Amino acid sequence: MLMSEIQSFEVVLAVIIFVAIHSLRQKKHHGLPLWPLVGMLPSLFIGVQTGIYEWVTSLLHRQNGTFLFKGPSFSNLNCVLTSDPRNLEYLLKTKFSNFPKGEYFRNTVRDLLGDGIFSADDETWRRQRKTASVEFHSSEFRNMTAESLIELVHCRLLPVLEDSIEQSTSIDLQDVLLRLTFDNVCMIAFGVDPGCLSPGLPKIPFAQAFEEATEVTVLRFFIPTFIWKAMRYLNVGIERKLKYSITQVHEFANQVITTRKKELSLELHDKKLKSDLLTIFMRLKDEEGKPFSDTFLRDICVNFILAGRDTSSVALSWFFWLLEKHPEVEKQILEEIQNILCQRDTDMEDLADIKGPLVFKPHEVKKMDYLQAALSEALRLYPSVPLDHKEVLEDDVFPDGTILKKGTKVIYAIYAMGRTDTIWGKDCREYKPERWLRDRRFMSESAYKFTAFNGGPRLCLGKDFAYYQMKFVAASIIYRYRVKVDKNHVVVPKLALTMYMKNGLKVTLKRKDESELHNHISLLS
Numbered sequence: 340m341l342m343s344e345i346q347s348f349e350v351v352l353a354v355i356i357f358v359a360i361h362s363l364r365q366k367k368h369h370g371l372p373l374w375p376l377v378g379m380l381p382s383l384f385i386g387v388q389t390g391i392y393e394w395v396t397s398l399l400h401r402q403n404g405t406f407l408f409k410g411p412s413f414s415n416l417n418c419v420l421t422s423d424p425r426n427l428e429y430l431l432k433t434k435f436s437n438f439p440k441g442e443y444f445r446n447t448v449r450d451l452l453g454d455g456i457f458s459a460d461d462e463t464w465r466r467q468r469k470t471a472s473v474e475f476h477s478s479e480f481r482n483m484t485a486e487s488l489i490e491l492v493h494c495r496l497l498p499v500l501e502d503s504i505e506q507s508t509s510i511d512l513q514d515v516l517l518r519l520t521f522d523n524v525c526m527i528a529f530g531v532d533p534g535c536l537s538p539g540l541p542k543i544p545f546a547q548a549f550e551e552a553t554e555v556t557v558l559r560f561f562i563p564t565f566i567w568k569a570m571r572y573l574n575v576g577i578e579r580k581l582k583y584s585i586t587q588v589h590e591f592a593n594q595v596i597t598t599r600k601k602e603l604s605l606e607l608h609d610k611k612l613k614s615d616l617l618t619i620f621m622r623l624k625d626e627e628g629k630p631f632s633d634t635f636l637r638d639i640c641v642n643f644i645l646a647g648r649d650t651s652s653v654a655l656s657w658f659f660w661l662l663e664k665h666p667e668v669e670k671q672i673l674e675e676i677q678n679i680l681c682q683r684d685t686d687m688e689d690l691a692d693i694k695g696p697l698v699f700k701p702h703e704v705k706k707m708d709y710l711q712a713a714l715s716e717a718l719r720l721y722p723s724v725p726l727d728h729k730e731v732l733e734d735d736v737f738p739d740g741t742i743l744k745k746g747t748k749v750i751y752a753i754y755a756m757g758r759t760d761t762i763w764g765k766d767c768r769e770y771k772p773e774r775w776l777r778d779r780r781f782m783s784e785s786a787y788k789f790t791a792f793n794g795g796p797r798l799c800l801g802k803d804f805a806y807y808q809m810k811f812v813a814a815s816i817i818y819r820y821r822v823k824v825d826k827n828h829v830v831v832p833k834l835a836l837t838m839y840m841k842n843g844l845k846v847t848l849k850r851k852d853e854s855e856l857h858n859h860i861s862l863l864s
């Protein structure tokens with residue numbers, strides 16, 4: 340009896356050792372050990388523990404830029420990962436129609452995003468893109484965004500920062516910036532200011548519900564579909580929470596839509612024209628000549644808020660963190676600002692500005708090439724969307740020879756691309772704004788090399804606005820304050836679809852010596 344137990348134990352042990360050796364040897368062929376049932380999941384767990392973005396980067400470097408990840412068959416994790424610019428161009432532009440967002444993505448996010456631009460494909464996407472694109476390039480939009488930014492920065496951001504100085508307290512700059520861009524994008528989408536960035540940094544139910552709804556929606560991607568669908572059906576666990584927060588988001592949006600309809604009917608007499616997205620879409624008709632449904636209008640606004648809510652603030656947070664480590668870059672930015680200010684005309688308008696608070700004008704913000712380079716360099720190393728995805732519609736082959744089966748998920752690793760020496764050179768991990776400048780003018784890069792704003796027909800619609808917003812905010816802060824990251828504050832990325840700093844960015848601000856700045860200006864003039 341004992342003998343047979345020992346023999347069975349030996350057989351089991353031998354099988355385990357054989358399977359382990361076999362799985363580990365798969366690393367040679369597949370890049371990672373491939374275990375029965377769970378595939379490469381154990382390696383992914385280790386990757387998540389040690390820092391997922393760096394793990395993906397080193398994996399892609401070892402595999403020459405493209406990698407086939409095999410998860411357990413019951414999971415949603417099987418995918419092709421790539422950071423090869425040739426594949427990116429093929430995926431985002433050349434064969435754009437064969438790489439949609441796809442049904443899997445849409446089904447997962449539908450409860451929150453409906454048929455909005457962020458999740459839609461084909462005609463539904465094209466129609467929204469076309470209309471929104473006209474709006475984003477109109478002068479009314481530019482004026483509206485410039486005015487909303489002046490209001491947000493000068494009446495809300497700077498007082499909050501001043502408050503922290505008065506009270507000698509440190510402040511979570513990421514939180515403050517997230518509040519600013521949330522208010523700003525709500526003004527653009529809805530024409531409504533939720534007031535997240537106000538003294539005391541209040542909790543705003545709509546903003547909280549929005550954040551909760553997006554966080555739980557993202558969790559669905561990590562849970563087998565049949566499980567979250569069952570939870571949704573039974574209204575339990577995170578799905579219950581999600582349902583509640585989505586209801587709050589939708590109620591807020593519906594209320595805004597109802598109010599705006601009333602306002603618009605009055606406006607017909609007033610002849611006052613609003614230029615937020617909701618109003619623009621309300622004035623338009625669908626292909627049958629009917630006004631858009633309230634649900635469609637709601638989806639449009641919710642999607643724009645999602646797209647433009649925290650990408651710029653997260654980019655700014657990484658930028659300020661990098662800036663503290665590179666005082667020479669801050670010095671160059673200040674010099675650029677001061678040079679631009681020296682060119683101010685001494686007409687009445689500018690003279691008034693000299694007496695009042697200094698507000699940068701749109702044409703001045705446009706001239707800030709070095710600042711744009713410094714922001715782009717931060718986005719190259721810390722892209723706000725570190726990984727993005729597509730689905731393969733029909734069997735295809737990437738330019739690097741990778742075979743793609745219909746239905747395969749493709750993940751493009753934007754973070755890894757910024758740290759690849761074959762794309763950016765041996766110094767790819769260094770923060771060097773100068774790589775974006777030719778003759779001191781900002782030069783943009785190919786979207787398939789610098790993919791922080793996506794590329795091809797789905798290039799970020801808010802790119803120009805985002806640069807304007809980031810430059811205006813950054814210049815307004817840098818001109819006035821020294822931003823010092825608190826000692827012992829740990830800065831690491833959070834595992835999420837957007838690259839937040841996990842612990843925020845705790846900083847202490849110090850006012851810059853005004854006389855020193857003015858002396859510099861008079862020396863330059």
Ligand code: HEM
Nearest residue numbers: 456646647650651654723724791792793797799800801805
């Ligand atoms: C630094 C700031 C920003 C970055 C890095 C960024 C990046 C991106 C990326 C990577 C995408 C593609 C997402 C995908 O398809 O999966 C995207 C799409 C989009 N972005 Fe931005 N974005 C920024 C700011 C903004 C802002 C401020 C707005 C609006 C006010 C905006 C509006 C949009 C829209 C509407 C889309 C969807 C375009 C489409 O699918 O046709 N973005 N953005």
